[in-house]
Amino acid sequence: MRIGELAERTGVSVRALRYYEEQRLLSSERSGSGQRRYAENAVGRVKLIQQLYAAGISSASILEMLPCVVTGVAAPEVLAKLRGHRSSVVKQIEELQETLLQLDTVIAGATKAYTTGVPCPPS
Amino acid sequence: MRIGELAERTGVSVRALRYYEEQRLLSSERSGSGQRRYAENAVGRVKLIQQLYAAGISSASILEMLPCVVTGVAAPEVLAKLRGHRSSVVKQIEELQETLLQLDTVIAGATKAYTTGVPCPPS
């Protein structure tokens, strides 16, 4: 498929896809005239990249770990980094869950205060 | 307390604290000579700010929601935004959990492949 279709199917901009290629996170065949052609599995690849970005992992780290996602083999040092990222993700989840509790408290308190017209006691 | 102590106690840089004040997320008294003096509860405030930043919430949004964290009262439109952020946080958590599964799969597969010397089949 061409870049526009891949963009549409992944919800990622054309610019971003070119950027991924620039960072060597995503590869493409080229047509005779130089246009990018992507295989079907590029969709999954792009979604994986987005997921890792969302976990706060940088291009460089993603570049490092992508080969082992594909091949399933990782050198010990890469494996160590993977574990490091894993624990970072765990920590992020924990922090977000704490934030969620905070938000819930605020929302609950604010809702109640608004409906009763009585402000909550200061914390 | 002075800014250096607050920085140390919160693990946030002095520059960041000044930035928070610039964004009106954090306030301080000033000594006669113009130095910032913080009350004890500033520690909690800074940690809350950090938490919201970690949830991907911008300064502007934090500024909007901070008063209702303090007063416990929120106008309906602010409340709607709070709920929006809440669901965004929920979504982030879900995505991170998915990422965690991916990482676990890769780590497990790569560890096995490395110990057995046999690469995993391509996905």
Place this chain on the structure above:
DNA sequence: TAGAAACCTGACGTTGACGTCAGAGGTAGC
């Protein structure tokens, strides 16, 4: 009462993941 350490206000620099624009060539439907 030194002098080191902390603090002040600008103000410019940084970084990553793109956005956007220009100018030129490619492609598909009619």
Place this chain on the structure above:
DNA sequence: GCTACCTCTGACGTCAACGTCAGGTTTCTA
């Protein structure tokens, strides 16, 4: 074969959350 849309390669712009440096003042400690 016309036309509207898609794609190409540069290359500069953006934005948020600070980092960093300069040049000066304040506060603590010996």
